[in-house]
Amino acid sequence: MLIKVNGRSFEISENVSINNIKEKMYSNSDMVIINGLPIKEDKILKDKDELTFIKKGEKPKKEELETLMVSRHTKGVFEKLKKSVVGVAGLGGLGSNIAIFLARIGVGKLVLVDFDVVEPSNLNRQQYYIRHIGMKKTDAIKEIIKEINPYILVEVVDRYLDKDNAIYTFKECDVVIEAFDNAKCKAELVNAILLDTNKYIISGNGMAGSFSSNSIITKKINSRFYVCGDGENEAKEGSGLMAPRVSIAAGHMANMAVRILLGDSEV
Known part of the structure; x- marks a missing residue:
């Protein structure tokens, strides 16, 4: 039989248990994960x-870190996502959360x-810190992602999209995610992707205020276009953009991208 242990492949005989492997290879581990659980x-x-064995409080070797990071993934997910490319247009409340x-x-x-x-008002919902004030959002998000996952490629583009x-x-x-505030920019990007490419595009619409979390949903508009939000509550006087609902919408958008990349385009 062929199994994987902390990212490495091993051949074993039948009737070998988790504890057999642990005693031989990772006797000081505190946590065992099998197939993501x-x-x-x-x-x-x-x-x-x-199988993944983890020693709590211990920084792993570089060659093991990526395996340990994704050890809680659903089995088979990591290999597919590693081959994918996703674009995020706008790195504000939606985009910075989605990117992370x-x-x-x-x-x-x-x-x-x-x-x-x-700028300072971004900190109420965007994934930046005081130390990033005044920095380009592209530079700031790249810095943050490097501290989270140094194994992915991050291409940042300091550009006004049209x-x-x-x-x-x-x-x-493979997938483009629209995360703008401006309605005109949203429409231009969505139309460009739908009319001139065969790519999937995911857009956000309606996530302001403190309304019900359950009103934020993902809708499939056509075979390549999805909209996430409540479709109603845009930012306006008395109903601003705040972290909880913006993050919920960002989660919907990121999750839809993952589903598409894994081969399931239904909501």
């Missing part, structure tokens, strides 16, 4: 099982586009 009891291993979600899950390459700088440069900017991407 933490487990405390011993069990007999099966062909193609994936996709980095954590291990999308192989991110193309992240914005032209703005971090209908004339969007296609070129996202030419490598």
Whole structure:
């Protein structure tokens, strides 16, 4: 039988248990994960099982870190996502959260586009810190992602996107995520991707205020176009953009991208 242990492949005989492997190779580990699920009891291993042993509080070797980072993934997910490229247009409340979600899950390459700088009011919902104030958002998000997942490729583009440069900017991407505030920019990007490419595009619409979390949903508009939000509550006087609902919408958008990349285009 062939199994994986902390990312390395091993051939074992039948009736070998988790504890047999642990005693031989990782006797000082505190945590055992099998096929994405933490487990405390011993069990007999099966062909193609994936085992991860973790020592809490210990920084792993570089060659093991990526395996340990994704050890809680659903089995088979990491290999598919590692080959994918996702573009994010706008790195504000939606885009900065989406970029970090996709980095954590291990999308192989991110193309992240914005032209703005971090300013103090961004900190109420965007994934930046006081130290980033005044920095280009592209530089700041790249710095943050490097601290989260140094194994993915991050291409940052300091550019104002419009209908004339969007296609070129996202030419490598399997999925493009629109994360703008401006309605005109949203429409231009969505139309450009839908009319001039065969790529999937995911857009956000309606996530302001403190309304019900459950009103934020993902809708499939056509075979390549999805909209996430409540479709109603845009930012306006008395109903601003705040971290909880913006993050919920960002989660919907990132999760839809992951589903598409894994071959499931239904909502």
